[in-house]
Amino acid sequence: MKLLDKTIALEKDKSGSLSLIPQDKEDLWQLYNLIQKGDMVELLTVRNVKKTEGGKAERVHVHLKLAVESVDYVPSDEVMRIRGKTVEQNEYVPNQSYHTAEVQLNKKLKINKAEWDDISYGIVLAASSVEKKAEVGAVVLQEGVAHLCLVTDTMTVLRNKIEKAIPRKSRDAGGSAHDKSIAKFLDMVQATVSRNFDFEKLKVIILASPGFTAAALQKAILDAAVKEDNKVILKNKSKLLVVHSSTGYLQGLEEVLKDPLVQKNLNDTKFAREAAVFEDFQRNLNEDDDRAWYGPKEVAKAVELGAVKYLMLTDSLFRSDDIAARKHYIALSEEVKNLGGEVFVFSTLHESGEQLERLTGAAVLLKYPMNLEDDDEDEE
Amino acid sequence: MSKLALLAKQRLEGKSKGLAGLSLADSATRLPSKLSLLAKSREGKGILGGALNVSDKPSLGPKLIKKKGVLPTSVPKVAAPIELPSVVESSQTRRRRRIRPSSSENREKGSESISKDPPSATAQEPSPMDELLRVLLTVETRSLQNKPICETSVALLSTKRAYPNVEESQNKLRKLADNIFLAFTNNDPNIAKAKANFNRPSPDDKVLEAQKQAFELDLKKLSLKEGTVEKRSGTATPVITETKPFVKLDLATELSKYVQPHKSFVVIGHVDAGKSTLMGRILYDTGTVDAKTVNKLVREAEKSGKGSFALAWLLDQTTEERSRGVTIDICSTTFKTDNIIFTAIDAPGHKDFVPQMISGVSQADIALLVVDSINGEFEAGFVMDGQTKEHTLLAKSLGIEQVCIAINKLDKEDWSQARFEDIKTQLTLFLTSKDVGFHEEKLHFVPISGLSGTNVVKNDRSTPEFAWYNGPTLIGCLEDIKIPESHISSLDELLSEELNLSIGEIVEILSSEFRVQGKVSLGMIQAGETVRFNPTNDCLQVQALSVQAKGEPVAVRGQIVQLSFKTGQLKNKSIDDLAVGDLILNLESAVRLVSSFEASIVTFHMDKPLLVGTPFVLFRNNASVSARISKIILIANSKRKKMHLVSQQEAKVEIEIVGDRLFPVAEFSKNKALGRVVLRKEGATIAAGTVQSLQNVA
Incomplete structure (x- = not known):
């Protein structure tokens, strides 16, 4: 802009x-x-x-x-x-x-x-801002299905979905039919990747899958680039990043963005940071240590008590037509910033933002455990 | 075909009628519909038939009466002899009437006169009058097709404008038509002839009668068989005809065949516990594969420096699996012992391939858990991230009750009884714990060495260190396990069940034919039957059915079958829409497609909470789909209304399916196989549960 x-x-x-x-x-x-x-x-x-x-x-x-x-x-x-x-x-x-x-x-x-x-x-x-925007390409795949996504600061866009039925190996017929269709499948994905992803522009291209499929895809992309003498891809081949995900469904992407290898490559991008913060929040919530809270009332109370480390809000709260609600959240954000906390406005077009949205849209991670449930403020 | 299917039908119809009564009722009620179907198929085949029927149409009643008034002597008993099914109407006629309502009556009258004429013409010796009639016939036929060829019809069409009053104009036209068309037929001999002819069966009647007889013959041949019932499906597919199985079956003998023992087991356990090698050993020692094949694999394996993998390569056949040395996908195979036929499914142990393993478990009756007894290795597989725990948890969640535990590689521990007992104690403690919940009497421990084959199929007792063991061999143990669920106690029970078959594998054999494999979890299936694919809603006829690579006419609950179908019968003529985990059901199955449902779940150990909105992978049988919790309805032992679940909680939740593809499930109370779900996220099993009620049913 x-x-x-x-x-x-x-x-x-x-x-x-x-x-x-x-x-x-x-x-x-x-x-x-x-x-x-x-x-x-x-x-x-x-x-x-x-x-x-x-x-x-x-x-x-x-x-x-x-x-x-x-x-x-x-x-x-x-x-x-x-x-x-x-x-x-x-x-x-x-x-x-x-x-x-x-x-x-x-x-x-x-x-x-x-x-x-x-x-x-x-x-x-x-x-x-004149800073170059980070845009990341990602392929989340497993045998038979691949999702091609573009991830920018504010949104995740699913560009392509490739599906192919892969026959199972069988003891009578051997594994050759399986091998053949896997090769065909990888070739389809490879072709779609080189058609849809701009290797020059993208910061990295993440290939994520359970097992060895991502590594096989990387090989397929590079082999095809050598064969077709695609200089752009060959020049940027270090941008291909093979990481592990537990599934080839799109939800695997969220997992990938938290992968340390990916985080290292994207350390300064907004969405990677958001994903990490949300992850942090979830861990604390699981431990039930009274540091992670969600819900408008709880959040307001936490801010009032000045205990907020991270305030997480979705952008949809600020899109609200209700001016009072918008003002309320702006006031909360300013308060948190003044007290040295950090405010994250999650884009609802990212997976983490979508999850936060379903979790009332507002959440906090506190500096120290506090029970926001009761009326009396018992601090530890 | 079968009394079997008939019985099933009888059951469906409420057992109210006796056998004889049923067959009578069957033929009595179905015949007309069959005939009307036939008649329908003949629809629009000729103006003659169409026009004849028009006169029977109730909507034309008033006009008919009017006509009779005008022509009292000309055509007595116009409609009486015509005994055709009244529902039939020529689409041509219908269309015409819509286009030109005012002139239609003329046409109908005209066509009626035609319809009366041909019998008289053909019945008598040719005369000049016949020639004339024929000319008039052709003229009228043309005018029926809205092509005014001769002046008469032009006159007919144009005269209507001269009479503002409709009634008047119609009368005028009728008179005109009478003069033109009935001039030759309005004499006595002709009327008599026409009468006589109408008292005889019309050509259509003859055809219908012949067909009726043919069908009765067929029905007699089929004796007590279900008739072909036509059904209208709710979807775009026009008519789905239920088809009869290809082969007649004598129920009693067929069933006695299936009393013959058959079991299926899935091999599970931590990665590198020796699952595939054990499977290879079993296949080799039971003589399912010959020494030549194994020797070839040994040579190949040694060439790539993986000598110990030779037996596993019997099952790990893809390049990827061989080069990596791990099993990636399940591989099912059958083998026979002296007493029993086994279907064995080799599952991958690696964490990443748990989805495939789930698919294997859903096809088995027994779990064969393989654990590595080597010091340190057992422990590695047994800690929380090890697959020993996750696999058994999954097996239990997916409804497996019986577990045979093979303590493998005990030769490396010098057949130490202490080690065996130690592992046995640890595993028993874990498997019978509250979290997992197996019954102790359903756990069977067997010490083995998969690589050398000791105590797998045979135990030659040549190893002095192993003399302490006097229990059964692994195969002996598997043979002894009773599986009450798959035992078919009575025919009635089987017939009362509706078919449930969950697809484990889809293979395109030819471009026009494909094959699916899966376990019949409920009911029975016969070759030739038409079945419904869910959720794609395709209805296909089973072209061939085979069990254990042998063609069979029928398969029942508990068996793993291969079915072949014609690709051309699919809506999209392509197998791309079908997915592993789809169901094959009866045409009138109770299984419903949903986009969300209510489930009661138990969470396992989790690193992160399960939030409302957190996406996870939902498994049901061998189907998997991306889903999320849309609402937490109730958390056990928790007063506060929360939007997240943590480890070890019981809760009632609403789960919604992400994506457009609807998901077939059934309530657990109605269908055990389809009512169980398992939730996995980020490579770990986080919860398991049962379907309570369905919502947003398609």
Whole structure:
């Protein structure tokens, strides 16, 4: 995302506007988290207009200023839409007329908010930082099924799923039919990988499977690259990372992101850190040592007591239309930061975020054990 | 075919009728439907048949009456002699009527006159009048097809506009039609002829009668067999016909055959305990494989520096397995001893391949647990991460009651009785503990050496150190184990069960044919029957059935069968949609497809809590699917409502299936095999349970 200009009175009431240019699909997701009901958005959009009374509708490009009523994001299509009423009249569109605009990449977008709080301003800063975004390719597979995913800071996208029936070895017929279809399967996956993954751009490409399938895939990819003289792959072959997962289902990906080898390679990326923190939280919850808690009430109480080490929230809490709820969580985050805790806003498009979402969307890991259940505050 | 199936049917129908009554009722109730089916198949084959039937249509009743009023003398007893099934209607006629409602009556009248004419024409010696009739017939036929060829029909079509009043116009048209079409038939001899002809069976009647007789003949031949019952499935597949098994079976003799002992066992245990080698040894010593094959493998194995793996290579046949020296997938094989036929399933011991092992366990009656007795090795396999524990836990969770424990490699411990007893005590303690829950009397310990073969199939008692042991050999022990679940006590019991077969393996033999293998966990299956695949909902006929590589007409509960099917009968004409773990069921099975269900589960030791929303892999029989807990309904001994489960808890939860493919399950109370589930996550078994109730049934 490119930040063009901003006129935000950060000192006073934090109102103002800024202009952005979304550059990739991930930026759309960021915009989805950024734009809220009540904001004013100016953008170029397409509208069907009847130029003459009763005439045929024509598609015209118009520049509209909308008072946002709802935003919508479809992860599978990677499309983000803004619905709202126009607040200015122009040549084709009257004032106070409804319009749904699909946000287009590489087109300027001006957002005006009554208040730029830390979260929304934080999203802008993070999204527009010049640091190269880490994008990771991952293949989670087992004999007969492979999932090709792209993992970015804010989302996990399943690009391809490859399935092939693999016959079992049998004592009468031997194992050759099995060997043949495994080879065929790996070849299919290999071809899909080199077609879908940009070896130059991706930071690493994780190959994960139970058993030896991932290693076999790595060999298949490299063998094919040598055969086809694919210089890009051969040059970046060190990016292929073979790790172990217990399953070839997509859930294996979560496991992989916690693998020490992967963590080492992705040490500074947001999602790897999130996965590790969530893992930490789960371990403490399992030990039942009163350090891990979830639920809005418990979280609020923990923050109030100043005992929070990690505050984990999902981005969906901040997308809430309920301004009070949003303000509440912003206040919690600021409080935690002031007291030296860390705040993580999980993307619900990642597996860990999705899990947190089902766990009420808010959780804390405390610095020391505390019972948040009872009314009296018994600290140890 | 069989009294067997008939009996099953009788049971279905509530046992209310006697055998004779049943057969009568059968033929009486089914015949008409069969005939109407036939008639339907003949639908639209000719204007003649169609038009004739139209006059019988109830909806046309008023018009018929009107017609009679207009033509009192011309066509007496118009409808009386026509005795065709009334439901049949030509689709052609129907379509026409819809297109041109106002002129349709003309046509019907016209066609009626035609239908009366041919018999008279054919019955009499040819006359000039016949020629004329034929001309008129062709004219009318064309006009029926909405192709106005002659002026008459053009006139007919256009005149209607001249009369604003519909009734009036119709009367006018009718008169016109009478004049044109009935001019030659309205004389007495013709009417008499027509009457006579109509009193005889029409050509259609003749055909139907012949078919009826043919069917009765068939039915007599089948004597007391179930008739072909047509069924409408709820899905897109139009008509699924239940088919009869290919071979008639005499129930009593067939069943006596199956009293013949047969058992299946799965070999489980920690990696490198010697499972595959033991299996290879059993196959070699029982004479299932010959020395030549083994010698060849020994040479190959020695060439790659893995001499001790030779026996295991009988089962580890893929390149990957041989080069890595581990079993990856299960391998089932059958062998015979003097008394019994065994189906043995060799399972992988490695942690990563537990899913395959589960698939093996679900096909077996007995678990053969192999433990390495070498000092340090047993302990390694027995600590928490070792597969000795996980495998036995899984076996128990999947419903296995009997465990035979082979204390392997005892020759390396100099056949020490102390070591044997030590391991026995430790294992007994663990296996009978509350967490696992086997009964002590169902555990059988046998000391063996799989590599040398001592005490596996035979014990020659030549080793002085091993003289202390006077129990049975491993095979002897397996032969002695009784499996009450697979024993078929009575025919009634078997017939009352519905078929359950869970697919263990799918192989495409030819492009047009595929084979599946699996264990019949309930009921029976016969070659020639049509069965339903679940969840894909394909209905296919069993082309051939074999048990232990031998063609059989029928297979019953407990047997592992191979079935072949035609790929062309699948909806998508491809086996890609089928998956290991899918079920094969009767057409009217009670098993339901669900996207979520309620289960009561017990959690095992876990590193992390089981949260609401945590994805895990759910196993049922040999099917596996990605799933998550959507709701925790109740935790035993816990007051607080929580959203997570920790180790060693009992809870009632709602489990939802991730993904689009629905999952067939059944309540545990109704179906033991399909009601058990096991939950695994990150390579460890975290919980097991039973299905309590189904939700979101498709």
